[in-house]
Amino acid sequence: MAKDILKKPDALYEVYHRKPGEDKKNIHYCPGCGHGVLHKLIAEAISDFGVADRTIMISPVGCSVFVYYYFDTGNIQAAHGRAPAVATGLKRANPDTIVISYQGDGDLAAIGGNNILQAANRGENITVFFVNNAIYGMTGGQMAPTTLVGQKTMTTPYGRSVQNEGYPIKVVELLATLESPAYLERCALTDAKNIAKTRKAVRKAIKCQIDGKGFSLVEVLSACPSGWKLTPVQAKKWITDRMMSYFPLGVTKDVIDEREGYHPEKVKLTGDRIEEILGLKKEKLFRDKSMSEVPEQYRNPQIKVAGFGGQGVLLLGQTLAEAGMRHGWNVSWIPSYGPEMRGGTANCQVHISENDIGAPVVDFPNILIAMNKPSLDKFEPTVQPGGIIFYNTSLIDRKPERDDVETVGLPFTDIGDELGSLRFANMVVVGAIIEKTRLLDEDIVKEAMKEVIHNKKFIPDNIVAIERGMAEAKKLE
Amino acid sequence: MAKELIKSNEAVVKGALLAGAKCYFGYPITPASEIAQAASYYFPPLGRTFIQAESEVAAIQMCYGAAGAGVRVMTASSGPGISLKQEGVSYSAGSELPVVIIVIMRGGPGLGNIAPEQADYFQVVKNGGHGNYRCMVLAPNCGQEMCDLTIHAFEMADKYRNPVYVLTDGFIGQMMEPVEFPEAMDIDERAKADWALLGDAETKGNIINSIYLDQDELEEHNRKLQRKYARMKAEDVLFEEYRLDDAEIATIGYGIVSRVLKSAVDVCREKGIKVGLLRPITLFPFPEKQVAEIANRVDNILVCELSNGQMVEDVRLVGCRGKAKISFYGRMGGNVPTVDELAEQITKVAEGGDIDG
Ligand SMILES: Cc1ncc(C[n+]2csc(CCOP(=O)(O)OP(=O)(O)O)c2C)c(N)n1
Numbered sequence: 001m002a003k004d005i006l007k008k009p010d011a012l013y014e015v016y017h018r019k020p021g022e023d024k025k026n027i028h029y030c031p032g033c034g035h036g037v038l039h040k041l042i043a044e045a046i047s048d049f050g051v052a053d054r055t056i057m058i059s060p061v062g063c064s065v066f067v068y069y070y071f072d073t074g075n076i077q078a079a080h081g082r083a084p085a086v087a088t089g090l091k092r093a094n095p096d097t098i099v100i101s102y103q104g105d106g107d108l109a110a111i112g113g114n115n116i117l118q119a120a121n122r123g124e125n126i127t128v129f130f131v132n133n134a135i136y137g138m139t140g141g142q143m144a145p146t147t148l149v150g151q152k153t154m155t156t157p158y159g160r161s162v163q164n165e166g167y168p169i170k171v172v173e174l175l176a177t178l179e180s181p182a183y184l185e186r187c188a189l190t191d192a193k194n195i196a197k198t199r200k201a202v203r204k205a206i207k208c209q210i211d212g213k214g215f216s217l218v219e220v221l222s223a224c225p226s227g228w229k230l231t232p233v234q235a236k237k238w239i240t241d242r243m244m245s246y247f248p249l250g251v252t253k254d255v256i257d258e259r260e261g262y263h264p265e266k267v268k269l270t271g272d273r274i275e276e277i278l279g280l281k282k283e284k285l286f287r288d289k290s291m292s293e294v295p296e297q298y299r300n301p302q303i304k305v306a307g308f309g310g311q312g313v314l315l316l317g318q319t320l321a322e323a324g325m326r327h328g329w330n331v332s333w334i335p336s337y338g339p340e341m342r343g344g345t346a347n348c349q350v351h352i353s354e355n356d357i358g359a360p361v362v363d364f365p366n367i368l369i370a371m372n373k374p375s376l377d378k379f380e381p382t383v384q385p386g387g388i389i390f391y392n393t394s395l396i397d398r399k400p401e402r403d404d405v406e407t408v409g410l411p412f413t414d415i416g417d418e419l420g421s422l423r424f425a426n427m428v429v430v431g432a433i434i435e436k437t438r439l440l441d442e443d444i445v446k447e448a449m450k451e452v453i454h455n456k457k458f459i460p461d462n463i464v465a466i467e468r469g470m471a472e473a474k475k476l477e
Numbered sequence: 478m479a480k481e482l483i484k485s486n487e488a489v490v491k492g493a494l495l496a497g498a499k500c501y502f503g504y505p506i507t508p509a510s511e512i513a514q515a516a517s518y519y520f521p522p523l524g525r526t527f528i529q530a531e532s533e534v535a536a537i538q539m540c541y542g543a544a545g546a547g548v549r550v551m552t553a554s555s556g557p558g559i560s561l562k563q564e565g566v567s568y569s570a571g572s573e574l575p576v577v578i579i580v581i582m583r584g585g586p587g588l589g590n591i592a593p594e595q596a597d598y599f600q601v602v603k604n605g606g607h608g609n610y611r612c613m614v615l616a617p618n619c620g621q622e623m624c625d626l627t628i629h630a631f632e633m634a635d636k637y638r639n640p641v642y643v644l645t646d647g648f649i650g651q652m653m654e655p656v657e658f659p660e661a662m663d664i665d666e667r668a669k670a671d672w673a674l675l676g677d678a679e680t681k682g683n684i685i686n687s688i689y690l691d692q693d694e695l696e697e698h699n700r701k702l703q704r705k706y707a708r709m710k711a712e713d714v715l716f717e718e719y720r721l722d723d724a725e726i727a728t729i730g731y732g733i734v735s736r737v738l739k740s741a742v743d744v745c746r747e748k749g750i751k752v753g754l755l756r757p758i759t760l761f762p763f764p765e766k767q768v769a770e771i772a773n774r775v776d777n778i779l780v781c782e783l784s785n786g787q788m789v790e791d792v793r794l795v796g797c798r799g800k801a802k803i804s805f806y807g808r809m810g811g812n813v814p815t816v817d818e819l820a821e822q823i824t825k826v827a828e829g830g831d832i833d834g
């Protein structure tokens with residue numbers, strides 16, 4: 001076995017001070033286990049590339065949960081199967097680090113199957129070492145997704161059956177179907193020749209990351225004499241005789257040379273620039289207005305805007321709220337949200353108030369905007385006495401029945417249509433509200449509209465719409 | 478800085494970025510999706526990371542990794558996704574990692590619906606994951622607090638090296654209100670060099686880990702965590718009181734319910750009922766002293782929630798020795814009570830009636 005024993009590289013601790021118990025010199029793995037050999041190969045590569053200080057090893061859940069006993073690098077322990085997600089977080093947070101995910105077959109191919117697939121598919125610039133020992137070592141020898149057909153384990157006491165468990169997963173072949181990974185290879189820790197090949201693959205995979213070439217994974221067929229109930233010598237033979245025929249060694253993908261290295265640049269922005277990008281640096285037209293300047297019945301209004309989805313009722317409400325805020329008042333806006341917004345009726349509720357706003361809901365509006373008949377039918381009875389109803393005569397063929405409220409009926413949809421698009425109807429309503437209630441000032445409402453509408457190229461049309469709404473409402477007097 | 482009329486869910490993202498959040502990992506779910514969408518819009522232009530993860534399970538583990546690397550990191554979701562995050566929350570608490578998790582509650586159980594509920598109080602405040610851990614839980618009830626408490630969450634997460642939730646309901650999340658944003662903070666990750674993995678010689682000896690094979694070591698680790706939670710109780714309880722000074726009835730509610738209660742309190746005060754409101758802002762640490770004190774002072778406590786009665790258990794726990802009778806009124810399924818509805822319940826209590834909520 002002398003040829004298996006490698007010199008201890010710098011990236012492994014000289015003394016395993018984190019390891020509990022008396023023995024701080026020897027690894028905790030069983031005799032003949034592949035983990036220890038692979039640890040050395042990885043540590044050797046890390047040392048040779050001079051990246052130990054910036055390397056972070058991820059300990060999985062499995063026999064190698066104690067990877068951190070051994071590696072003189074940064075260490076983090078991950079939940080079962082989640083190492084690729086943890087690696088993603090580490091690497092994205094600090095792309096200068098070299099992130100190595102070390103996982104067993106239960107960890108990687110069973111519980112973490114989607115995590116490895118998705119990390120590979122995102123092309124995370126990380127290196128994964130995948131120890132395939134065809135069994136769950138740590139928990140006492142249960143079946144792994146890589147357990148061979150017919151292989152007896154603690155949970156396949158009659159041997160793995162194709163009917164019950166299907167065939168073993170071939171991880172490097174599976175991942176090779178993806179575009180993103182840069183390098184995928186399967187090796188084996190059996191004889192000197194295969195260990196030399198593994199050493200090469202380990203170095204290549206780490207170099208791939210250092211060079212910013214993207215995702216790499218090396219699958220290593222590795223002995224678990226304890227789990228297989230074989231001697232170390234028999235175990236190696238079992239890998240050669242049984243595993244290799246189902247899990248052929250070799251490269252399944254290598255596009256490292258075709259790839260440009262990618263090293264994300266570090267961005268450090270000033271606070272000013274951050275606030276600017278967040279849109280917080282805009283000059284806005286504000287004017288303090290007292291509610292006492294507003295006709296009494298419209299002071300501190302509670303507004304309900306209702307209509308079909310697509311009539312712009314939400315933007316209408318937002319424009320009123322934005323304008324209210326710019327008069328120095330408290331405002332709140334809430335939509336009805338969810339499925340009701342799709343195709344059915346949509347409504348939003350707006351408070352504009354000199355006082356603190358408690359409940360943001362509007363159960364009893366004093367301003368109701370009904371853009372279609374169902375909305376008028378539903379909400380007319382809820383309007384507060386002395387309130388006002390704006391209703392869309394283009395789509396509502398009846399007058400409101402209430403005689404204790406003011407009503408303003410205008411063909412908002414038709415006017416919008418006439419101005420070039422149905423979508424302008426909501427701003428025609430806004431114009432009518434300005435004219436009728438004297439709550440909001442025209443110039444501020446126009447500024448509010450500019451802020452609120454998504455497509456800024458429609459600003460001029462919407463200004464026309466607001467003015468037209470004011471004019472039409474005025475005509476009613 | 479100028480006020481902005483902004484959706485609460487978006488205010489969370491801007492607040493987070495001003496607090497120096499470097500990474501966002503999430504998975505879409507209504508009614509929290511706007512948070513992921515706003516994050517995808519704002520994080521990259523600032524040179525920060527947004528990733529739509531493969532699941533909430535993965536998103537929180539990405540947070541675990543990024544927090545381990547010393548950066549401010551967040552995720553957001555709603556009930557079904559928060560259930561999936563529990564694994565990572567427990568690991569983050571166990572490894573003492575600062576992660577900010579925004580929860581916009583929807584109706585449950587199961588797929589439920591997307592309307593607002595407060596039925597995930599148990600899961601979030603009492604911990605849905607395994608082990609003896611606690612998370613700080615902040616409960617905003619307006620747009621401004623969605624920003625401010627998100628920022629506070631990052632501060633608290635770092636202060637305690639612990640996951641912090643910002644918990645609210647779909648109603649508050651969807652609402653737009655004026656928000657005044659503070660200035661951008663400059664966060665130096667080197668401040669975490671004593672425990673984080675910054676990818677250099679100085680920090681490589683640090684280890685991020687929640688495994689302690691030795692029973693005594695694990696017990697000591699747990700005791701240390703409990704001391705931390707005790708410190709949260711001593712130093713960082715937040716709450717708001719409204720018209721409680723001369724109150725004979727105290728209502729208690731958080732999130733959207735506290736807004737409706739506030740209006741209902743005003744309505745009842747006009748009718749001459751002496752009623753006020755206690756709003757817990759931290760659900761953990763729960764304002765135990767305040768509730769106990771109020772329970773000694775008032776005749777009646779009325780707890781309102783959008784749930785089958787979850788926070789009320791905490792109120793009963795600390796209020797049971799007081800003289801106040803503690804009643805509960807709850808709505809479920811996404812129904813939010815109206816002002817009149819809650820005013821009616823308060824009136825019932827004032828008249829000595831029973832609530833069957
Ligand atoms: C969520 C969860 N489920 C189950 C376990 C129990 N568990 C620990 S290790 C392990 C299997 C490890 O097998 P493998 O990944 O093949 O690694 P090996 O021990 O063979 O190196 C399991 C199921 C766990 N820790 N967490």
Ligand code: SF4
Pocket residue numbers: 028029030032033034035063133137138223224225226227
């Ligand atoms: S049980 Fe198997 S995998 Fe685990 S240490 Fe022993 S030989 Fe290695």
